[in-house]
Amino acid sequence: MRRLRDRSGETIDSALVLFFPAPASFTGEDVAELHVHGSRAVLARLLGALAALPAVRLAEAGEFTRRAFEAGKLDLAAVEGLADLIDSETEWQRLQALRQMGGALGEYAKSWRGALIEAASLLAAELDFSDEGDVSGPLQQQALALADEVLNSLRLALGSFAMGERVREGFVVVLAGPPNAGKSSLLNALARRDVAIVSPIAGTTRDSLEVRLDLAGLPVILIDTAGLRDSADPVEAEGVRRARALVARADLVLGLRGVDSEPYRIENEAQLLKIATKADLSGSVLSDELAISVRSGEGLTALLAEIVERLQRLGSGEPALLTRERHRIAVSNAIAALERAVTARHGQGELLAEDMRLAVVALERLVGRIDVEDVLDRLFAGFCIGK
DSSP: OEEEEOTTSOEEEEEEEEEEOTTSSSSSSOEEEEEOOOOHHHHHHHHHHHHTSTTOOOOOBTHHHHHHHHTTSSOHHHHHHHHHHHHOOSHHHHHHHHHHHTTHHHHHHHHHHHHHHHHHHHHHHHHHTTTSTTTHHHHHHHHHHHHHHHHHHHHHHHHTHHHHHHHHHOEEEEEEOSTTSSHHHHHHHHHTSOOSOOOSSTTOOOSOEEEEEEETTEEEEEEEOOOOSOOSOHHHHHHHHHHHHHHHHOSEEEEEEETTSOOOOOSOGGGEEEEEEOTTSSOOOOTTOEEOOTTTOTTHHHHHHHHHHHHHHHTOSSOOSOOSHHHHHHHHHHHHHHHHHHHOOSOOHHHHHHHHHHHHHHHHHHHTSSSOHHHHHHHHTTSOBTO
16 A cells, blocks of 8 residues: 655545556556555546646557457457447446457467468469469469358358347347237336336327336347337328337247237238236137236246247357357458359459458458458547547
């Protein structure tokens, strides 16, 4: 412990002082940390004393992480993982962000890039020794075999993007059904607070309402929608149109109908979980429906378990490698270049080498080796001051 004093010798606080010499610090520079008591008065006094020193200023948002990136301590994908970890709200988001921050995508990108550089060197050797009759065929075949291996690995990674995006942004679960099916009541029950207005008057909900939930570590965006019916009211008709659009893109649709009403057909049956509401009233429950009652609580625990199980099926396996649209674009570009190479029948080494180069460039963009200034400016702006 050390006493921290201002320039006049007045004590500010007693603190733990840690020094991290370069290059072993987070940023790769000499770094000192002051662990002080966290009162606003202490912090204000300490920051004021530090700012009064020559050439000392407050760090900008994300500046420490940007310096770590520029010093090669983190690649761009790892920086994005750190940003996602800071913003994570659920266990699945935390695990996925930790994997990114730990450099999983960077390691794969390094491996892909290394294999493609080796393939490019084989093609270069073929071009350099094209006058040797026994060289061109085997070297070009070896290069294309390496490219094909990388292509298959990239395709697998690209297949994980949809799940990575879901975990990062949240699984979309839509409540759908005819008016007065109990959608708003169920939304309030699952959110455990009054989010939507509940009324016996049909058409009360005209626009979509959404809440974010943590269900067994899964990030879920639960959306209440307008009752599905034909309406002459232009406002309600627009609400119904939006409801149908949400149903079409949902990861899971909770199709509701009251036990006292007729069955109702909802599109997107592949992602549909049929629910019979108002189970405390007299009526029929079909064999493929889960009966619930918001009023009595009947079936709600079973419903939550079924929602979690269905979403977990979508997210089985390891956390996704690709989690952002930027990742998808970079890998897609690399795949397109390699597909041209491995399916080519022209046998021209120069053209094959150019496709290899374009694939390598795409992978370098993936980890932030080139063309990343705009990405960095936007990314670091979301970090807290000093991080």
